[in-house]
Amino acid sequence: MASISGQSTANINQVDGFFTTQGGGTSPEPIINSSGVQIAANGTFPYNTNISLEFNRSAVAPYNFVSIAGSASFNQIFAVRDDGTLWAYVLATAWISQMNLPQGQWTQYGTDTDWEQVDSATNGWGFIKGGEYWYVGYGLFGLRGDGSTTTIGAPQMMNNTFTWTKLSMGSQTLALVNSAGEVYTTGSNNSYGTGLGVNSGTTTTLTRESASLTGVTDISCGYQTLRIVTGGNVYSTGSNNYLSSGPLAVGPTINGPILGYNGGDIVKVFAGRDHTVAITNTGEVRHAGVGFGKRLDNITTNLTGYSGQANEQFTLLTGAGSGWTDYATSNTQSANFITQLAIKNGEVYGSFDNQTNVWGNTASNVYQRVGALNTATKVSVDLNSFVLVNFSIVSS
Numbered sequence: 001m002a003s004i005s006g007q008s009t010a011n012i013n014q015v016d017g018f019f020t021t022q023g024g025g026t027s028p029e030p031i032i033n034s035s036g037v038q039i040a041a042n043g044t045f046p047y048n049t050n051i052s053l054e055f056n057r058s059a060v061a062p063y064n065f066v067s068i069a070g071s072a073s074f075n076q077i078f079a080v081r082d083d084g085t086l087w088a089y090v091l092a093t094a095w096i097s098q099m100n101l102p103q104g105q106w107t108q109y110g111t112d113t114d115w116e117q118v119d120s121a122t123n124g125w126g127f128i129k130g131g132e133y134w135y136v137g138y139g140l141f142g143l144r145g146d147g148s149t150t151t152i153g154a155p156q157m158m159n160n161t162f163t164w165t166k167l168s169m170g171s172q173t174l175a176l177v178n179s180a181g182e183v184y185t186t187g188s189n190n191s192y193g194t195g196l197g198v199n200s201g202t203t204t205t206l207t208r209e210s211a212s213l214t215g216v217t218d219i220s221c222g223y224q225t226l227r228i229v230t231g232g233n234v235y236s237t238g239s240n241n242y243l244s245s246g247p248l249a250v251g252p253t254i255n256g257p258i259l260g261y262n263g264g265d266i267v268k269v270f271a272g273r274d275h276t277v278a279i280t281n282t283g284e285v286r287h288a289g290v291g292f293g294k295r296l297d298n299i300t301t302n303l304t305g306y307s308g309q310a311n312e313q314f315t316l317l318t319g320a321g322s323g324w325t326d327y328a329t330s331n332t333q334s335a336n337f338i339t340q341l342a343i344k345n346g347e348v349y350g351s352f353d354n355q356t357n358v359w360g361n362t363a364s365n366v367y368q369r370v371g372a373l374n375t376a377t378k379v380s381v382d383l384n385s386f387v388l389v390n391f392s393i394v395s396s
Contacts, residue, residue, distance in 0.1 A: 064081065064082045065079040065080060065081055065082070065087070066080055066081070066082050066377075066378075067079065067080040067116070067117045067118050067119075067378070068080070068118065068378070068380055069118045069169075069380060070120060070380065071120050071122075071123060071125070074090075074091075074092040074094045074095065074123065075090070075091035075092050076088065076089070076090045076091070076092060076096065077089045077090075078118045078120070078125050079118065080115045080116060080117065080118055080127075081115075083113055084112070084113035084114050084115050084116070085108055085110075085111075085112070085113055085115065086109045086110065086115040086118075086127070086155075087107065087108050087109065088101050088106070088107055088109055089105065089106050089107075090104075091103055091104060094123070095123055095124060095137040095138055095151065095152075095153065096136055096137070096153055096154065097153040098152075098153030098154035099136075099153065099155075112129070114129055114130035115128075115129050116128040116129060116131075117166065117167055119167050119168055119169040120169060121137070121138075121141065121169040121170065121171060121172060121173075121174070121187075122141070122171045122172060123137055123138045124136065124137025124138045124141070124143050124169075125155075125169075126143065126167050126169055126174055127155060128164050128165070128166070128167055128176075129155075129157070131160070131162075131163035131164055131165075131179075132157050132158075132159065132164065133145065133157070133158050133159040133160070133167070133176060133206070134155045134156060134157050134158060135152060135155065135156065135158045136152050136153070136154055136155040136156070137151065137152065138151050139151040140202075141172040141187055141188060141202065142172075142186050142187045142188070142202040142203055142204040143169070143172070143173075143174050143187050144158050144186075144204070145158050145159055145174060145176075145184075145186040145204070145205060145206040146158045146159060146204075146205065146206075147204050147205045148204065149202075149204060159176075161206075162178035162179065162180070162182075162184075163179040164176050164177070164178055164179075165177050165178065165179050166219060168219045168220050168221040168226075169221055170193065170221035170222055170223055170224065170225070170226070170271075171223055171224075172187050172188035172190075172224075173185065173188055173193050173194055173221050173226065174186050174187050174206075174221070175209075175219045175221050175226055175228075176206065177216050177219055180214070181214050181216045181217070181230070182208060182212075182213070182216065183195075183208065183209045183213060183216050183219060183228055183257075184206040184207060184208050184209070185203070185206070185207060185209055185226065186203050186204060186205060186206045186207065187202065187203060188202055188224070189201050189202065189203055190224050191225070191239045191253040192237050192253055192254060192256065193221075193224035193226060193238035194207075194226070194237075194238075195209035195210055195211070195226055195237035195256055195257050196209065197210045197255060199253065209226075209228075209237070209257055210256075210257070211235065211257045213228060213230050213235060213257060214230070215230045215231060216228055216229065216230045217229050217230060218266075218267065218268050218269055219269075220269045220270050220271040220276075221271060222238075222239075222271030222272050222273055222276075222329065223239065223273040224239040225237070225238035225240075225244075225245070225271050225273075226238055226257070227245075227260075227269040227270075227271045227276055228257050229266050229267070229268070229269050229278075231264060232263065232264035232265050232267070233259060233261060233263070233264060233266065234246055234259075234260050234261040234266055234269055234276075234278060234314065235256060235257035235258060235259055235260060236249050236254055236256055236257060236258065236260040237254050237256030237257040237258070238253065238254060238256070239252070239253055239273070240252055240253060240254050241273060241274040241289065241290070242274045242275065242289040242302060243289065243313060244271075244272070244274055244275050244276045244288045244289025244290070244313075245276065245288065245313075246259075246260025246261035246276075246288055246313050246314055247260070247261070247313045248260050248261065260288075260313075260314075261286075261288070261313070261314040263286075263314065265280045265281050265282070266278045266279070266280060266281075266286070266314075267279055267280065267281050268326070268327075270327040270328070270329050271329065272289070272294070272329035274289050274290040275287065275288065275289030275290045275291075275294050275329070276288045276289055276314070277294075277296070277327045277329070277342075278314055279325065279327070280316075282322055283322040283323050283324050283325065284316060284317070284318075284320070284321075284322045284324065285297075285316070285317045285320045285324050285327075286314035286316055286317070287315060287317050288303055288314045289302065289303060289313070290302050291303060292365065293340070293351055293365035294329075294351065295317060296317055296320040296324065296327075296349075296367060297317040297318070297319030298319070298366050298367055299317075299319065300365070303315050321344070323344045323345040324342060324344050325343050325344070325346075325377075326342065326343040326376075326377070326378050326379055327340070327342045327343075328340065328341040328342070328379040328381040339351075339352050339381050340352075340367075340381065341370070341379035341380075341381055342367065342379065343376050343377070343378070343379055346375055346376055346377075348369065348376045348379060349367040349368060349369055349370060350367065350368060350370045351365055351367045352365070
């Protein structure tokens with residue numbers, strides 16, 4: 001049978017013809033595109049940290065992914081390919097037992113070509129598929145959004161009331177934006193994280209947030225918190241650790257959404273447990289909350305805004321420069337384990353704590369360029385298990 005570098009070409013659709021003998025990890029499974037360019041890698045699955053990222057490769061699907069999410073708890077990744085197909089890489093079948101996927105390899109699920117987005121909670125995944133909301137995973141956190149708390153072992157359509165355009169998940173919460181620019185949430189109400197005016201119990205049906213915002217362009221769920229962008233301003237609800245919601249929001253928790261930043265220049269927002277990063281319309285970065293290991297200008301000062309001056313939180317990090325397009329926050333309960341990724345001018349930068357040799361990066365808590373990637377479009381970090389880390393890079 002024909003082979004390339006000793007690898008069978010029996011299933012040529014999943015072989016791109018690029019292999020290397022410079023691997024050495026137990027089972028390195030990053031993703032490369034059809035030109036042999038590294039486009040994703042993950043930190044939970046075994047890999048060799050002593051070699052450069054661009055050579056840590058194996059035979060994998062030669063596809064570009066536009067959306068990717070992982071579960072560090074169960075070593076599972078879902079990814080949406082640029083042709084609208086859904087792919088998965090699993091090392092455990094918890095919560096997805098009905099999908100009948102082989103372990104330890106990238107596998108396409110089904111044949112549909114209208115998958116759009118995927119995001120992950122502690123032990124479940126939400127999808128936008130053909131404008132509908134789909135879910136697979138644990139049921140008791142209310143993330144199905146259809147009123148049921150039954151666990152689902154394969155993706156099912158949960159809500160097609162609207163045409164959904166964006167989703168974001170925290171550890172136990174979900175937020176969706178529809179084509180009218182309205183936000184609906186479900187899940188754990190702790191610390192007012194769902195924005196529904198209650199701070200206890202679980203909401204199981206997708207419900208519009210209490211401020212009835214319109215024209216929403218971006219959302220981001222963190223740990224018991226939600227950030228919403230409309231009109232270039234940031235609205236927040238939920239936990240306000242280190243005053244990370246902006247200078248106009250006060251208190252350890254916020255019964256919102258309420259206006260937290262009114263500078264009018266924000267296009268993307270990324271919520272962490274104790275900090276928020278916002279990207280401006282000029283590609284610059286504003287930061288609110290704790291600084292240690294997270295600020296893109298490599299300064300560790302917290303931006304907590306105690307003096308109460310307008311917009312002193314979401315301070316412009318002039319030392320970070322411009323060209324930023326994406327950011328990934330670690331969604332963890334502990335400040336002792338931090339992994340952050342970001343993209344600047346198509347290049348990936350990372351800051352790591354307790355991962356001192358990740359991808360050859362030796363300096364902890366300092367943003368360094370990762371590998372030789374220069375076409376990246378999205379990065380993702382999953383710490384929803386609060387124990388393990390899973391991180392990925394996507395290029396298209």
